[in-house]
Amino acid sequence: MKYNPSVIEKKWQKKWSELNSFKATIDYTKPKYYVLEMFPYPSGAIHMGHVRNYTLGDLVARYKKAQGFNVLHPMGWDSFGLPAENAAIENKTHPSKWTNSNIQNMKIQLKQMGLSYDWERELSTCDPDYYKFEQKMFLDFYKIGIAYKKETLVNWDPVENTVLANEQVIDGRGWRSGAEVEKKKMKGWFLKISYFADELLEEIENLNGWPEKVKTMQRNWIGKSYGATIKFSLDNSSEKLTVFTTRPDTIFGATFIAISPQHPLAKKISNKDFKAADFIKFCEKNSTKEADIEKAEKYGYETNLSVYHPFKNGVKLKIFIANFILMDYGTGAIFGCPAHDQRDYDFAVKYSLDIIPVINTKENLPFIGDGIHSNSQFLNGLNTDDAIKLCIKKLNELEIGEEKITYRIRDWGVSRQRYWGCPIPIIFCNNCGEVPVPEEHLPITLPEDIDFNISGNPLDNHPTWKHTNCPKCNKKAIRETDTFDTFFESSWYFARFTDLNPSSAFTEEAIKYWMPVDQYIGGVEHAVMHLLYSRFFMRALKHVNSINLDEPFTSLQTQGMVCHQTFKTKKEQWIFPSDIIKKDNEYFHFESKEPVIAGRIEKMSKSKKNVVDPQQIIENYGADTARFFMLSDSPPNRDMEWSDSGVEGSWRFLNKLWKFVKSLPIRNTRDELPTNVSKQNKELLIFMNTTIQDVTKAIDEFHFNIAVAQIRSLFNFVSSHKIENNDDLKVVFFVTSKLLILINPMVPHLAEELWNSLGNKNSISNECWPKVDLSYIKKNNVKIPIQVNGKVRAVIEVPLGLEKSDIEEIALKEKNVLKFLNKSPKKVIIIPNRVVNFVI
RNA sequence: GCGAGCGUGGCGGAAUGGUAGACGCACUGGACUUAAAAUCCAGAGUCCGAUAAGGACGUGGGGGUUCAAGUCCCCCCGCUCGUACCA
Structure with missing residues (x-):
């Protein structure tokens, strides 16, 4: 019988559904595990990014179930948003109709992937039964x-x-x-959110299950900075202008003032000064994107107003209105110190303003670093930290400024x-x-x-x-x-999954039992906003006594993008990979037979047509092959390339596994080992136990590609094992059974089917994760590289824990070592069980 | 612009500071076949060497720390993500 995924996948999906195999039990005495993938926007059909995300989550869910946890693995729909309105305009369909039909379609697709969701907990955020709660929260x-x-x-x-x-x-x-x-x-x-800025910042260090890069990004996003406000007196006016600076120590290098076009003073100036009004209008012709603003050429408008320097008697600083000063940050006004700030420097050069160095340095200006101050009256001779402290003290005394903490994060x-x-x-x-x-x-x-x-x-x-x-x-x-904003919905959906009762958003006991989410998985593009909003939301809800929780996600994994090669015609038109045929390493368009240019490997996107439809893959190869390939090659947190040959490779492997298990001649002896284990069989059992240990470790560390590689190695080992007698067969059965349990979270349909054909009546989904028999993996010998000047010249095998002197003696018998050891060594480094290095 | 990450054979990738390239893909040779596909077996970083033994080089580029660096530090280059109203 051939491996026919379309038959067995349907069969097992039906069985799981009938048995309600993945229902989260409401038994709050059991150890729980909550695994969640970021829910999708129902755009119409699942794409490879979804396939990757949900395959990762499903592996974790099935693995944790095998380890005995009461697993919560729900799925829902982030169903409000802009694309539904665009579709409504383009296709004249109502957003709700469009959205719900997309959901129906995508749900069918997710079911075809064999994902172990508890579908009884499905939710959709555009449903009034969902969003009514957030109106109350608001x-x-x-x-x-x-x-x-x-x-x-x-x-x-x-x-x-x-x-x-x-x-x-x-x-x-x-x-x-x-x-x-x-x-x-x-x-x-x-x-x-600014009210919680400090708490959100401080608690980052306790997020031990989060990637360091995400934590760094969130810290920088919150952007707490210590500095000072300084009140400048306007010339010919009783008014004051308050600026914020993180470097009050450079105040004696100040040569101009710059304010945001949105600053109240700018508006006031523009009432009398038409050129200023024009300039402000000019600044408004730009998007609100930070990147656009920052990348735009820096312009300033010199007003006829100036302020007095707070410490330099009689010195005045001109006020500029500048397009790069953001009203949202600090006070919307700065003093410019060109000698010690890159942007101020560029601005000063452009508008021929003075550049006054106040920190001693031999380096070129602008000099941003720490140093001894000069030209700075009472700050002379001090380093940056001390100068900042003293300057703030002086500002306080004169009541023209104070220490001030600002945050980059905006409400x-x-x-x-x-x-x-x-x-x-x-x-x-x-x-x-x-x-x-x-x-x-x-x-x-x-x-x-x-x-x-x-x-x-x-x-x-x-x-x-x-x-x-x-x-x-x-x-x-x-x-x-x-x-x-639709981030509102996604800031609490994970908590809602714990109990979908109609009368309140959350129930205390369900939250207490299930939350926080033990493993959250999604794209790194959500590193800051969605994840930070969710952290904030839990705190805000706690504040209004709606939930008793701080951090929503114990552990977080961010998956990389799914990429594919791009193809273009000579006329620069993108072409779908499915419309391409390869001949003698050259590519041609399927219909026109025109040659096609193979471009870079890029993130799959509809606009560049470098997409592969998961539906096609499932139909051609089955969900298990798609899942297996998703896990095979690249580590989850990195970008991966979807390639036809890679899929073929996974398909071949699953076929080999199928054939091998189906070829085994007897049934139902999976837990039996022979009383006397031969040397050959012992080697297989050693390999199996090592594999169980390594696969378990790899899954715990989210290195699923390594887990796959190790399972493949075990398969290579067991499938080439010589079966000469009944004992050999028993061992092969034993090992194969364990292998199926290991591979079940990756290719659950195939594992169920093969498990069944080994004579098992129960679902493999209910099997326990194999335990390592440590007696098989105790090593007696160890291979040690022998280096001469750091280069490996030989490898020796010695008993584990051998004395240094004995190791050296053996090492010195190696011919190739002696060949390079033409002088007596200056130094001999011996790290037992690890390495020997002769330094000459 | 700013913040973060990544860069290892022809390709995807593996490697507690201690034998670089596990596992796989593509490739080459062989077996099977009338033939092909599929399958099975074997080979393989590059260069020198004889196809051997062995050696030199080799983890984006440059420098440094160390007995020893893909791994740690500094500088540079390239790509990716985010940048607050896409989700």
Whole structure:
């Protein structure tokens, strides 16, 4: 019988579903394990990124189940978001219809992959039964000031009259209209993540299961910095201008002041100075993307205002309005010290401003490092740290400044001017102002009838939806027509999975038992925002007594991208890999037979057409081959290349495994070992036990590609084992059984089928993970390289733990060692069981 | 621009500071076959050497620490992710 994945995969998927094999038990006395993959946006069909992510998670879930844990492994849909609205405009379908049909389709696909989800816990964030809870959360936050309203800058498309997402701004222009995007001030809702900045920062060090790189990124994102504010007095005015600096010690090198175009003073100046107004307008012609702002050429406008230097009598500093000063950071104003800051230096050179060094150095300016101060009155002779301290002391004495801690992190803007999101439960009343929607009126649901053909915010354009009565005074009032950022939904879904009861977002005992998530897996692109928002959200919810939890994710793994070679015609048109045929190492288009240029290996993306449809792979090779290849080659946290030959390799291996197990002549002796184990059989058992140990270690360390390699080696070993008598057969059976348990989390359908054909009645999913018999892996001998001047000249095998002098004696008998040992060694390094190095 | 990560044979990758290249892909030779595919067996970093023994070189580039560096430190190059309204 041939290996036929399409038959056996359906068979076992049906069986798992009938037996409810992967249901998380509600028995809070058992040890639990919660494994979660980042839930998908239902874009229409699963892509290879999903396949990779969910294969990794499924391996962990099945492995932990085998280790005896009560496993929670749920799946849901991050189903609010922009693409549904774009689809609505393009295909004239309603976002909810489009979204739900995508979910149906993707769910079928996930089931075809044989993933061990507890589908009874499925959730979808666009479902009012889900988002009603976050409206309540928002109101709780609102009551204590964690949610508040303020003005912010948005990308405004003046042609479409809509707010654009950053990704909809391409080279400073609206993606559909092509109009130059403007920055526009707009009021929106914010969550006070800054209130928790210190706690979020400090707790990073306790996230032991997180990758160091993610922790570093979050630390830098929060960006706590110690510095000072300095109040400068304006010339010819009683007003003060407060700047923030992390280097108050360089104050004597200050030669100019720069303020943000959004600074109140800039606005004031522009009232009288038309050129300043023009300049500010010019600065507004840029997107709100940080990268765009930073990369844009730095411009300044010299105003006719200046301030007095706080310590240098009579010295005035000109105020510039500068396009690179962000209003959101510090005070939106800086003093420029060109000698000791790269950006200030560039600015000073461009506008021919003075450059006054105040730190002694032999290096070229600007010099950013530490050093002894000069030219700095009371700071002369001090190093940077001491100068900062003394300067702050002096500022305090003179009451013109103080020590100040600032954070780079900004409060989280959650308002979106879109339809397909959770409505924000606030009502605006002319009498009463902002009024929260009373809880008994929740959920506020979206209107079904919606028109996307009018430009602007669809909810705002709806003829009736926003009109309501004020809950306080009952007069006519208007609903908030903004909806939530979809990161709102993804900031608590993991906690919701623990108990989907309809009356409250969480239940105490389910949270206490299941949370935190033991293993969270997803793309590294979420390293900061989603993960930081989730950490913040748990704290905010704790603050309003909704949940008793701090950190949501104990351990985190970030998986790399799935890449594929790109192909282009000579006319620069991208081509799908499935439309290409390879002949004599050259590529041709399947239909036109035109030659095709093979390009770089890049992240799979629809725009470059270098995608492979998982559906095709499942149909051609089966889910197990797709899963096995996903795990085989690359370590999970690195990018991987999807290649046809790699898939073929996995397919071949699974076939070999199939044939081998099916060829074994007897059944049902899997737990029996012969009373006397021959030398040959002992070697196999040693290899098996070593493999069990190594595979277990590799899985625990998330090195699944190594686990695969070791399982392959064990297969190579056992399948070439000579079977000459019944004892040999027993051992081969024993080892094969263990091998199937090891490989089950990777290729569960195949493992079930082969397990079954070995005569087992139970599902392999209920088998325990094999234990290592340590008596088989005690080593007696060890191979030691012998080096001469660090180069290996021989390898000797000696008993473990042999004395240094004995090792040296044996080493000195090696011909090749003596050949290179033409002088007596200056030094002999012997690390027992490790290495010998003769240094001559 | 800023922050973070990555870079090892023809390719994916392996390697507690201690034998670089496990396992696999592609490749080459052989077996089977009328033939091919599939399958099985064997070989293989590059160069010198005889196809051997053995040697030299070799982990993006340059420098350093060390008896010993893919691994630690410094500088540079290239690529990738994030950069706050994509998810």
